[in-house]
Amino acid sequence: MKTYLVGGAVRDRLLGLKPGDNDHVVVGSTPEEMLALGFKPVGRDFPVFLHPQTGEEYALARTERKSGRGYRGFVVDADPSVTLEEDLRRRDFTINAIAQDEDGKLVDPLGGARDIEQRVLRHAGTAFAEDxxxxxxxxxxxxxxxxxxxxxxxxxxxxxxxxxxxxxxxxxxxxxxxxxxxxxxxxxxxxxxxxxxxxCGALAQVLPEIDALYGVPQRAEYHPEIDTGLHQEMVSDMAARLAPGDDLIGFAALTHDLGKALTPADVLPKHIGHEQAGLAPLRALCGRFKVPAAHRELAIVACREHLNVHRLDELRDATVFELLARCDAFRKPERIAQLALVCEADKRGRLGSAEAEYPQARDLLRLHAAALAVNARDIDNETHSGPAVGEALKKARVTAIGKARNRETR
Incomplete structure (x- = not known):
């Protein structure tokens, strides 16, 4: 029985990156032996175990043989006779098919270290096409x-x-x-x-709503990049820059402009009403992939409201309140900061605008804070009762938004 560090941990060290979880492959062992040594089984489709002290993952060396369609259509062989090289050859990319023994020596039958040096993502073998x-x-x-x-x-x-x-x-x-x-x-x-x-032609099959944005023109005075697909790429990268590692912001940014793919040709390059038009394809995409509720809800808000945030200075105080209310900003106050980030990514995700200021984000947060500071306890219950309390609360919040705006302009 021999163990090796494999996969991403080895790859990231060679790239000079901070490695994530340590994964190991075990050669020459059996499930029974692993259990006897105290390892805890966690693998459902093939033998994977957790180390009893470190909790790190240890998988028996295995080969895979295609037996049907889809990613589950495989027969797994984890016999003790499976070699380390055989295990490495069934992996996806050469840069992930490198092992390191306990002495730090690399086992690299497919030249993954060379591909790391040359910055090449290369498939490990013909089995790549099976998944x-x-x-x-x-x-x-x-x-x-x-x-x-x-x-x-x-x-x-x-x-x-x-x-x-x-x-x-x-x-x-x-x-x-x-x-x-x-x-x-x-x-x-x-x-x-x-x-x-x-x-590779896969975007139209996997994300047709996004693929449909490419080639759709926009008005050059607002979008010097013109192509909506290119704009979407820039917005997604800006969202990753503004909110690193946050796929909630990233998903809302990705889907904010889906309606532009539905604009009639005789209207282009204008996109009148694309915010509302984008809601149907957005909901379809979310349903197809069973997108988490939080992601779906923020994406819908961003799709529907991003132009309103862009023109925040033009909105009346009451309209700002209605915008906040539509976003459920008083029950879910964190949503406004999230919306502000998505809208900033949209505005700065344009050719020549990457370093532009976006004061609407700051103003939206400030007006929201002013309205949020007013609550039902501030309403005179002796004067108002029933539905009148809600109307009085709304009026007080609109007034607070106006005062916040006036303080800013002084």
């Missing part, structure tokens, strides 16, 4: 590593194109797609996720 989820994983790794100048190997891109054309992406389980998408949105460069999927 359609790996197309999304390639795009997600590009979202993480594009800033380090990684690129997809031409032969890997060609293989991904074949997989996209072959129809197996239709077999992907929605929860797994959401898992890869949310991880991409937590990465530094989500645009690379979109571009990689689009380059």
């Amino acid at each position: 359609p989820l790996r197309v999304l994983r390639a795009a997600r790794f590009m979202a993480r590593f594009a800033a380090l100048d990684f690129h997809v190997a031409p032969e890997t891109m060609a293989l991904m194109q074949d997989m996209a054309n072959g129809g197996e992406l239709a077999e992907l389980v929605p929860e797994r797609v959401w898992q890869e998408l949310s991880r991409a949105l937590r990465s530094p460069t989500p645009s690379a996720f979109l571009r990689t999927l689009r380059d």
